Structure formats: C-alpha cells, structure tokens
Amino acid sequence: MSKKVDIVKNSSDFINKDDVHEKMHDKNLWNARVKRDKIAAEIPEWEELRNIASQIKEHSLSHLDYYLDMFEKNATKRGAIVHWARDAAEHNQIVYSILQDKRITEVIKSKSMLQEECGMVPFLEDRGIIVTESDLGERIQQLDHQAPAHIVMPAIEKTTEDIAALFARTIGTDPNDTDPHSLTEAMRNNARERFLRAGAGMTGANFAIAETGSFVVCTNEGNADIGASLPPLHIASIGIEKILPKVEDLGIFIRLLSRSALGTVATQYTSHFSGPRKGGELHIILTDNGRSKRLGMKDFWHSLKCIRCGACMNTCPVYRRSGGLAYQATYSGPIGIILDPTFDARRYSELPFHSTLCGSCSEVCPVKIDIADQIYKWREIMAEKKYLPIERRLAFSAAGKVFAHPPLFRTAEIMAEKVLPVIPDFVMYNKMINPWGRSRTMPVFAKETFREWYLKNRKKEETNE
Amino acid sequence: MSSTKEYILASIKKNTPTGKHPYPAIPAFPKSNKPILEEFKENLEAAAGLWYEIDNPSEAETRIKQLHPEAKVICSATSEIEGNKDINKITDPHDTADVDVGIIRASFGVSETGMVWIREQDLVVNALGFLSQHLIILLKPEELVRDMYEAYTRVELEKDNYGCFMLGPSATADIGAVMVRGAQGARSLTVFFM
Amino acid sequence: MKVGLFIPCYIDAIYPEVGIATLELLEKLGVDVGFPLTQTCCGQPMSNEGDNKSAREAEMLFVDNFKNFDYIVCPAGSCTKQVRVHYDKLEQNEDVKHVRENTYELVEFLHDILKVKSFPETQFPYKIAIHNSCSSIRGLGIAKPSEIMGKPFNKTANLLNMVAGIQIVELDRPDECCGFGGTFCVTDEAVSAKMGKDKVSDYIANGAEYVVSPDMSCLMHQQGIALKNGIIRLPFIHVAQVLNGGPYKTQEA
Numbered sequence: 001m002s003k004k005v006d007i008v009k010n011s012s013d014f015i016n017k018d019d020v021h022e023k024m025h026d027k028n029l030w031n032a033r034v035k036r037d038k039i040a041a042e043i044p045e046w047e048e049l050r051n052i053a054s055q056i057k058e059h060s061l062s063h064l065d066y067y068l069d070m071f072e073k074n075a076t077k078r079g080a081i082v083h084w085a086r087d088a089a090e091h092n093q094i095v096y097s098i099l100q101d102k103r104i105t106e107v108i109k110s111k112s113m114l115q116e117e118c119g120m121v122p123f124l125e126d127r128g129i130i131v132t133e134s135d136l137g138e139r140i141q142q143l144d145h146q147a148p149a150h151i152v153m154p155a156i157e158k159t160t161e162d163i164a165a166l167f168a169r170t171i172g173t174d175p176n177d178t179d180p181h182s183l184t185e186a187m188r189n190n191a192r193e194r195f196l197r198a199g200a201g202m203t204g205a206n207f208a209i210a211e212t213g214s215f216v217v218c219t220n221e222g223n224a225d226i227g228a229s230l231p232p233l234h235i236a237s238i239g240i241e242k243i244l245p246k247v248e249d250l251g252i253f254i255r256l257l258s259r260s261a262l263g264t265v266a267t268q269y270t271s272h273f274s275g276p277r278k279g280g281e282l283h284i285i286l287t288d289n290g291r292s293k294r295l296g297m298k299d300f301w302h303s304l305k306c307i308r309c310g311a312c313m314n315t316c317p318v319y320r321r322s323g324g325l326a327y328q329a330t331y332s333g334p335i336g337i338i339l340d341p342t343f344d345a346r347r348y349s350e351l352p353f354h355s356t357l358c359g360s361c362s363e364v365c366p367v368k369i370d371i372a373d374q375i376y377k378w379r380e381i382m383a384e385k386k387y388l389p390i391e392r393r394l395a396f397s398a399a400g401k402v403f404a405h406p407p408l409f410r411t412a413e414i415m416a417e418k419v420l421p422v423i424p425d426f427v428m429y430n431k432m433i434n435p436w437g438r439s440r441t442m443p444v445f446a447k448e449t450f451r452e453w454y455l456k457n458r459k460k461e462e463t464n465e
Numbered sequence: 466m467s468s469t470k471e472y473i474l475a476s477i478k479k480n481t482p483t484g485k486h487p488y489p490a491i492p493a494f495p496k497s498n499k500p501i502l503e504e505f506k507e508n509l510e511a512a513a514g515l516w517y518e519i520d521n522p523s524e525a526e527t528r529i530k531q532l533h534p535e536a537k538v539i540c541s542a543t544s545e546i547e548g549n550k551d552i553n554k555i556t557d558p559h560d561t562a563d564v565d566v567g568i569i570r571a572s573f574g575v576s577e578t579g580m581v582w583i584r585e586q587d588l589v590v591n592a593l594g595f596l597s598q599h600l601i602i603l604l605k606p607e608e609l610v611r612d613m614y615e616a617y618t619r620v621e622l623e624k625d626n627y628g629c630f631m632l633g634p635s636a637t638a639d640i641g642a643v644m645v646r647g648a649q650g651a652r653s654l655t656v657f658f659m
Numbered sequence: 660m661k662v663g664l665f666i667p668c669y670i671d672a673i674y675p676e677v678g679i680a681t682l683e684l685l686e687k688l689g690v691d692v693g694f695p696l697t698q699t700c701c702g703q704p705m706s707n708e709g710d711n712k713s714a715r716e717a718e719m720l721f722v723d724n725f726k727n728f729d730y731i732v733c734p735a736g737s738c739t740k741q742v743r744v745h746y747d748k749l750e751q752n753e754d755v756k757h758v759r760e761n762t763y764e765l766v767e768f769l770h771d772i773l774k775v776k777s778f779p780e781t782q783f784p785y786k787i788a789i790h791n792s793c794s795s796i797r798g799l800g801i802a803k804p805s806e807i808m809g810k811p812f813n814k815t816a817n818l819l820n821m822v823a824g825i826q827i828v829e830l831d832r833p834d835e836c837c838g839f840g841g842t843f844c845v846t847d848e849a850v851s852a853k854m855g856k857d858k859v860s861d862y863i864a865n866g867a868e869y870v871v872s873p874d875m876s877c878l879m880h881q882q883g884i885a886l887k888n889g890i891i892r893l894p895f896i897h898v899a900q901v902l903n904g905g906p907y908k909t910q911e912a
C-alpha cells in the first residue's frame with residue numbers, strides 16, 4: 001500500500017525552511033491573483049463567461065463519447081494518426097512504440113500535465129530515450145530532479161539565487177550571475193541545440209475541437225511551436241476531457257485561460273494544430289487514465305471541467321504557504337486536493353484536510369468547479385473510509401456525544417479544559433503537544449458564561465421558556 | 466488499438482452524468498468602442514510588441530536595417546520584402562536556425578489582445594516563426610477584428626493545418642517571477658502596418 | 660416576531676460579552692428574544708471533518724431547541740452556515756427546513772431582515788479593520804468576495820458606517836482567509852499560524868486601531884497570534900459590541 005502523504009509536515013517544513021522561500025512564494029502567487037482580478041474586471045461579461053464556459057464543459061463532458069468520436073474522425077481525415085490509451089502504461093507504451101519505430105532516441109517536450117500524470121519522462125528515460133523539457137520552469141525542475149511545483153509556474157518555489165546555483169551546477173553558468181535575463185538567455189542557448197537535435201517534439205493540449213479535429217496549445221515561450229515545427233514528428237498527448245464541440249468555443253475559453261492563470265490577456269502563442277505540417281507526421285494520443293471513471297462520480301465529475309489555469313492555486317492561502325511540492329502529487333493546491341484522491345485515495349487521504357474551506361478557489365475558477373464543496377465531500381469519504389487518524393476520529397466521536405446531551409455539555413463546559421469545540425484542549429487529541437499554544441496565546445475562559453449571566457439577568461423576567 | 470477505443474467509449478457511456486446539459490446560448494457581448502487600430506497598438510505594446518506605419522517596401526527595408534543593424538540573415542515569407550535567404554529553397558526546417566530576422570505577413574490582428582493570426586501558408590516553413598531571432602510581421606491596418614469571438618469566426622481551422630495567434634515576442638517569468646522577453650522563440654516582434 | 664438567540668459554545672464560555680452585546684442590541688431594536696437553555700453546539704466541529712455521524716445528534720438537538728422560533732439569530736457566521744448549509748444531511752422534515760431557512764447571522768439579520776438604518780446612540784471614534792470570515796462572505800454572502808467581478812458590497816461595513824466617528828481602513832488582502840478554519844488551526848498548525856501572522860501584519864501595516872468582526876472564532880485565533888507575537892495594543896472585538904456600544908470587556912491575559 002502506498003504511503004500517506006504527510007502534507008502537514010511537508011508544508012511546515014516549507015514554512016520553517018528559512019525566512020525567504022515561503023514569503024516569496026506567497027507574494028509572487030498573490031501578485032498573480034491581483035493581476036487576475038484587475039484584468040478580469042476589464043471584461044464586463046466576466047461572470048457570464050464563467051457560466052457559459054462551465055456549461056459548455058458540462059455539455060461536452062455529458063456527450064463525451066459523441067464528441068471524441070467526432071474529433072477522431074476529423075483529425076484522422078486531416079492526416080493525424082489518432083491513438084487511444086486507457087491508462088498511463090498504455091499511453092507511455094504508445095509513445096515508446098512510435099519512437100522505437102522511427103529509431104528516435106532524443107525528444108524535446110513542452111508542458112503537459114497529462115504526460116506528467118503518466119510518469120512518461122522517467123518511463124522513456126529508463127528505456128534510453130533522452131527527454132528534454134523545453135518550458136523554462138519545467139527544465140529547471142528537471143535539472144533539479146523535482147516535479148513541477150505549480151501547473152503553470154513549475155519553478156515558482158525557487159528563488160533566482162536557487163536557480164543561479166542550479167544552472168551553475170548543471171549548465172555551467174557563472175555562479176555569481178543572478179540576473180533572470182542572462183539566466184534565461186543561458187537556457188535559451190542550451191535548449192536550442194537540443195531542439196535542433198531532437199527526433200520528435202512532444203506537446204500536450206489545452207483544448208481539442210471536435211468539429212475540426214484540431215487541438216490548441218498555449219505557451220508564452222513558443223517552445224511548443226519550436227518542438228512541433230522542427231523535428232519531423234509531433235506527438236500530442238490529450239486527456240479525453242479536453243474536448244470542446246466547436247471552434248467558436250475557443251473565443252470563450254481563450255479569453256478566460258490566461259487572464260485567470262497569469263492575469264494577462266492571452267499567452268504569447270495560442271497555436272492550433274489541425275493536421276501534420278508539410279513533410280511532418282502528427283500523432284495524437286487520446287488518454288483516459290481514470291477520467292471516464294471520474295465522469296461517473298456524482299460529486300466529483302465537475303472536476304473534469306478543469307482547464308489547468310492554476311488560478312485556484314494562486315488564490316489558495318494554504319497552498320501559497322505550503323508550496324506545491326508539499327502535496328507530493330502531480331496536481332497540487334485546491335485542484336490537486338480533489339483530483340489526487342481519484343488516483344489513490346489512501347495516499348492522498350490527508351490532502352482534503354489541508355484546507356480552511358475558505359471557498360476562494362471556487363469563486364476564482366473560470367469554469368466554476370465547486371472545488372471547496374468537493375474538498376468537503378472528500379473529507380466525508382476519508383472519514384467513511386476510516387482514513388482519519390485514529391486520535392482525531394475518537395475525539396470527534398466523543399465530542400459528538402457530549403454535544404448531543406446538554407447536561408454532559410454543561411459539565412464539560414464547567415470543566416472547560418476537558419471538552420470544548422474548537423478551543424485548544426478539545427482538539428488536543430495528542431496530549432504531548434499543544435498545537436494551539438505554540439503559536440498563539442491561550443484564550444481565557446470567562447469567570448461567568450453567557451448562560452450564567454443570562455440566568456441571573458434575564459431568566460427571572462421571563463414567563464415562558 | 467480499436468479495442469482500447471471501444472473500452473474507453475463504453476466506459477464513458479456507462480459513466481455519463483445524468484441530467485440535461487444543453488449547449489448554452491452564447492449572447493452577443495458588448496464590444497469595446499475604442500478606435501480599433503489604437504486598441505490593437507496599445508495591447509501589442511503591453512505585450513512588448515513594437516509597431517510602425519510603413520508606406521512602401523523600401524521604407525520597410527530601411528526600417529528593418531535600422532531596427533536590426535546586426536542582422537546577417539533575413540528571411541522573408543512575404544512577397545513585398547525580399548531578404549537574403551530564400552524561404553522557398555528551404556526544405557528542412559532546421560535550415561531556419563540561422564535566421565536573424567524573419568518576415569511574415571499576418572492575415573489579421575485582434576485588437577482586444579494585440580495578437581496576429583499566422584497560418585502555415587503565411588510561414589511557408591513553420592519554423593521560421595519560432596527559430597528566427599526577431600520577427601517583422603506585416604499587417605494591413607484594415608485587417609483587424611475586435612475580439613476573440615470575431616477572431617474565431619475568421620479563422621479556418623477546417624482548412625489550415627496550422628495557425629497561431631502570436632502576441633508580441635516570446636516571454637517567460639519562470640525565474641524569480643521576473644518578466645523576460647525572448648525565452649525560446651523570437652526576442653522581438655515588430656508589426657509593420659502596410 | 661420571536662427570535663431565538665443561538666450563542667455558540669465558545670462565545671458562551673470565552674466571550675460572554677459578545678452574547679450580552681448581541682442580546683442587548685436585539686432588545687434595543689425591539690426584538691422579542693428567547694434563549695433556549697438546553698442549547699449546546701451546532702455540530703460544526705465534527706461535520707467540518709467530514710464526520711457527519713458524530714455531528715448528527717448535536718444537530719437534531721439544535722433543531723429541537725429552535726424549531727418554535729420565527730427566526731434564529733447567531734453572532735457567528737460559520738455556525739450559521741453550518742445550520743443553513745450543512746444540515747442538508749438530516750432528514751428534511753418541516754422543523755429542519757424551518758430552522759435552516761430562518762437561521763441568520765447577526766449582521767445579515769440586522770441588515771436584511773430588520774433593515775436597520777441607524778445606531779443613533781453609539782459612537783466609536785477609531786480606525787478599524789473589518790474581518791468578515793470566509794463562511795460569512797462566501798457561505799452567507801454578507802460581502803462580495805473579491806474574486807467575483809461586479810459591484811462591491813459589504814453588509815458589515817454598511818452597518819458599521821452608521822456608527823459615529825468610525826473610520827474603516829483598507830487592507831491589502833481584504834478577504835484573505837486568516838487561517839483559523841475550525842480544527843484546521845490545530846491540525847495544520849504551521850500554515851494556520853503563518854496565515855494568522857500575515858493577517859495581523861496587514862492590520863498593523865494599514866493603521867488599524869481595532870479589528871472588528873462578526874466572527875469571534877477567527878478573532879480568537881488572530882488575537883492569540885497577535886498576543887504571542889507581542890502585539891498587545893490591537894483589540895479584536897465583535898461587531899455586536901461596536902453596534903451596541905459595549906460591553907467591551909476583553910480577555911486580558
């Protein structure tokens with residue numbers, strides 16, 4: 001059985017690491033949220049756009065077999081070769097077979113959360129294929145042997161100094177050079193050779209259009225386009241939930257995507273692939289990997305509407321203080337909390353509790369996923385599955401009994417240190433530590449409760465109670 | 466292969482959510498009333514793109530020399546400007562790797578964002594748009610649409626195998642959240658209205 | 660109109676002055692208020708953890724205690740939200756439905772039901788920061804969440820602006836969660852404490868002399884953080900205390 005992710009410890013480590021990382025992380029992501037608010041406010045129909053986008057997604061997802069079939073037919077007609085993969089293993093095997101078939105040993109790839117989810121890079125590397133991430137943030141993480149920490153800003157946990165040290169170690173830059181411009185330049189030059197050498201370019205897709213068999217890839221660096229326009233082979237991994245019915249839907253979604261993600265009007269490159277380029281070959285791998293099963297989960301299928309903008313992560317006060325790596329999962333932050341347990345409920349059983357349920361994620365989501373409600377529902381599932389730590393389970397069950405019986409409650413209240421909701425001792429199921437008092441001064445119990453005051457000052461006047 | 470497809474489609478069918486989820490009616494949203502060309506220029510500038518109003522091809526060539534005095538290899542996919550590397554002779558996209566300035570005609574621009582629409586036939590060799598160190602985009606000032614809704618009624622994905630909305634030069638903020646232009650693609654993008 | 664006063668357990672035991680202020684304020688406004696003596700807890704701490712089985716009995720008792728009132732008023736957003744939103748797990752008989760539909764948080768009751776237009780006798784000549792809890796904003800809608808586009812509104816601010824002399828300061832992150840989150844504050848101590856510290860820093864940076872909130876539970880956490888960090892001159896008080904002109908007895912350590 002997989003080991004439970006200890007999100008509490010991981011995030012605490014992130015905060016206590018030093019006085020720099022968490023502070024910078026929180027600040028940079030909050031700035032993204034502020035930029036998002038500002039640019040969303042410029043569109044009078046913003047809230048209506050969210051509604052429409054949500055409805056289009058719900059429509060597509062509830063007619064998914066129909067639109068997928070249409071997509072495949074149209075893409076095939078245009079000359080793309082369409083594959084289907086039911087899970088990560090099949091996806092990776094298909095990629096490997098295509099590469100083997102053409103004796104390709106070096107690949108350049110752009111960001112794809114699906115390929116990340118499938119563990120494709122280590123799979124290919126184990127088989128002797130050199131895979132280079134071309135998105136700068138992804139490449140930084142790859143060089144540091146880390147997973148992306150954020151779905152849009154993979155290296156957001158690192159300071160410029162961290163990256164300068166990493167580049168000095170791995171690509172030979174001057175260790176004293178901490179200028180983001182020259183560091184970016186160094187990577188541009190380093191990556192260029194790899195682009196030129198690669199036998200295949202791999203991408204994901206942000207959207208797939210059923211009526212034309214097209215798919216759309218959004219980047220700011222142009223790295224997906226280099227990868228798709230240079231090597232003779234382009235392989236795109238597309239999650240089956242990415243389907244939109246019509247080209248005109250893109251008018252809605254492109255308006256929402258980058259504004260929500262980074263607070264910019266659009267990504268620098270919004271690229272539409274509808275067939276292989278002149279002299280090139282295009283393979284599309286439509287991948288399920290748990291999505292069709294999720295579609296049948298009454299409380300959770302709305303999570304399939306996600307367009308991977310990362311707005312919920314930027315706004316999440318808990319994520320900003322925890323760092324994405326703390327979640328030890330492909331997806332972190334609020335969207336991660338509701339997606340990860342669908343892959344492994346036990347491993348990710350603590351994630352739904354790593355939230356204050358403040359609800360900001362649901363309000364910021366451009367496709368109106370009820371993220372906070374789903375987090376709450378995952379808590380219920382974890383409680384039912386008895387994945388809660390035993391101490392916590394006993395404490396709440398005891399509290400439930402006390403609250404149901406007024407005389408018991410009175411006694412408990414009088415002996416205030418024994419049982420009171422929310423107040424330290426009640427939740428101090430582990431008597432060895434005092435998680436309230438370490439960071440906060442203890443509240444002082446009043447000499448006279450409100451109830452006692454009421455009995456003295458009001459009760460005698462009342463005739464009926 | 467087909468069995469996996471059947472498996473997935475059957476699984477989708479079995480799990481399809483109940484309830485009605487009709488395709489929504491999309492209303493005609495209000496349009497910005499700024500002068501369209503001004504709005505385009507503003508948004509292009511916000512994305513670090515430059516622009517010039519150009520009267521004729523020779524003015525364009527002078528301007529290119531002025532903008533990129535160091536440029537050795539200039540490759541044009543347009544009929545108006547020649548350059549010194551013939552795009553039509555390129556058979557392998559890797560041959561665009563030495564291009565300092567690539568010149569492309571966009572079929573239209575979007576004023577809401579400052580994007581230009583560039584198709585495979587505009588690029589001749591797709592890689593020209595991404596390996597060139599700098600880009601000059603020719604655009605007729607009257608070829609502008611207001612927003613992304615209009616833009617998507619104008620594109621022809623059913624015909625073009627490749628098309629890209631390009632917005633200013635390549636960018637990244639992956640190091641220290643500092644905006645850097647010229648990440649992997651073009652270092653600069655200049656629109657010539659002509 | 661017969662109003663049942665629901666005083667959450669932590670207000671009863673730690674902040675009785677908030678209960679007193681709420682009761683006096685409602686009485687001043689001419690409301691007939693009753694206080695069922697067998698009330699305990701709304702069930703939130705258990706239910707929050709997904710443990711609905713443990714919450715159930717407390718919830719049934721709550722319904723029984725309050726089913727005969729026209730309105731149930733509570734000076735706490737998250738407890739109100741618990742009743743209104745999370746009692747959906749109970750069998751929806753007439754009593755449960757009545758209680759769910761008619762339980763109001765104090766600010767919304769004053770603002771939307773009583774439609775109070777002035778607090779003529781009160782004054783509060785200080786700079787205050789408002790903290791609306793997440794349950795109050797996103798669960799009950801007492802203010803426009805900053806994520807949502809459109810015309811801003813803030814019912815707490817509307818009420819407080821009726822008090823003479825008050826000056827409301829703007830915060831850098833006006834509705835950022837303070838990290839209380841019920842049991843979260845002890846199960847996820849490090850993150851919760853960091854969020855609380857950032858919140859308190861925001862008040863101080865913007866010159867607040869008082870922090871005023873419709874939710875004492877968030878304030879208990881924030882005040883605990885402030886005191887632990889040596890910030891002793893920033894009182895955290897409930898909106899009822901300001902609107903009622905007291906009592907201001909706070910928990911001096």
